[in-house]
Amino acid sequence: MSNEEHPRYHQNRRLQQARMQRKIRQSQRRLNSLRAFWKFFLVVSLIALGIVILKMPQWRLHTNAFDSLNNPALEIVNNKIVPSQKVLSALRRNQVPLQPIFLVKTDNLKKSIKQLEPVRDVYIRRFWFPARLQIIVIERTPAITISPDIEVPPIAFFSIDGKLIGREYMSKIDEFKTVRVITYGSGDDYRNWDKQKVINFKKLAATVEMDSGEEVEYIDYRNPKDVYVKIPTVNIRLGSFNAGSFDKIHRIPSLLPQVKMLNKKVKYIDLRWDTNYIKLDE
Numbered sequence: 001m002s003n004e005e006h007p008r009y010h011q012n013r014r015l016q017q018a019r020m021q022r023k024i025r026q027s028q029r030r031l032n033s034l035r036a037f038w039k040f041f042l043v044v045s046l047i048a049l050g051i052v053i054l055k056m057p058q059w060r061l062h063t064n065a066f067d068s069l070n071n072p073a074l075e076i077v078n079n080k081i082v083p084s085q086k087v088l089s090a091l092r093r094n095q096v097p098l099q100p101i102f103l104v105k106t107d108n109l110k111k112s113i114k115q116l117e118p119v120r121d122v123y124i125r126r127f128w129f130p131a132r133l134q135i136i137v138i139e140r141t142p143a144i145t146i147s148p149d150i151e152v153p154p155i156a157f158f159s160i161d162g163k164l165i166g167r168e169y170m171s172k173i174d175e176f177k178t179v180r181v182i183t184y185g186s187g188d189d190y191r192n193w194d195k196q197k198v199i200n201f202k203k204l205a206a207t208v209e210m211d212s213g214e215e216v217e218y219i220d221y222r223n224p225k226d227v228y229v230k231i232p233t234v235n236i237r238l239g240s241f242n243a244g245s246f247d248k249i250h251r252i253p254s255l256l257p258q259v260k261m262l263n264k265k266v267k268y269i270d271l272r273w274d275t276n277y278i279k280l281d282e
Contacts, residue, residue, distance in 0.1 A: 060098065109133075143158050143202055144201050162197070235269070252269070267280060
């Protein structure tokens with residue numbers, strides 16, 4: 001009988017296989033334990049690294065972020081009428097946020113800036129690492145300016161949405177195309193004007209410019225019952241400013257050539273009546 005057929009041989013072989021399997025299982029358990037340890041170590045390391053990163057000062061605005069316009073943590077853009085210094089002053093009504101920039105609420109900052117009269121809306125962008133703010137100012141569009149006299153510079157202006165804005169914001173108005181209205185405020189106080197009134201003045205100027213081919217220099221509204229519109233060639237006398245004034249203006253193209261042909265100085269074109277006439281300067 002050969003060794004392979006001997007019962008003792010088979011028994012030893014089974015014992016060897018069993019020992020080998022136990023060694024394999026032990027190796028697998030050690031390998032699994034090692035893997036678990038490294039996973040735990042990696043997770044703890046990542047958590048610790050995350051905490052360290054979140055605690056870095058670059059995630060937070062510096063406490064002097066609102067102290068100066070030259071601060072790299074603050075940028076103010078798109079403001080043509082409101083000086084950046086006024087926007088900065090509005091921001092200073094609030095404390096500089098201390099939490100990480102991605103947790104900062106900007107509602108109060110927006111509210112403070114929107115209290116500035118020419119500001120229609122404001123958007124605030126938050127940039128991460130290093131933390132900084134970009135203030136995007138959306139301003140009201142100037143439509144008409146107000147002067148108490150022809151020789152006096154404008155003292156206020158109305159935006160296209162009917163908002164009256166005072167003298168302190170007049171320095172940049174020349175950059176916009178506006179209609180200059182001369183008014184004392186008597187008879188029709190401009191402080192009570194609404195959006196529709198502003199639109200009517202804009203429409204009046206646009207209609208005169210379209211029919212005359214010339215730019216309107218000003219609208220003389222010192223007497224609301226006797227309104228003049230000045231263009232380079234001549235003064236246009238309308239009388240009361242109402243819905244019918246626009247029909248009167250359409251007569252201008254037929255009158256301007258006559259004015260330009262005259263060798264005498266013309267005081268105004270009178271459009272108050274059904275019959276037009278040219279008033280000479282005596």
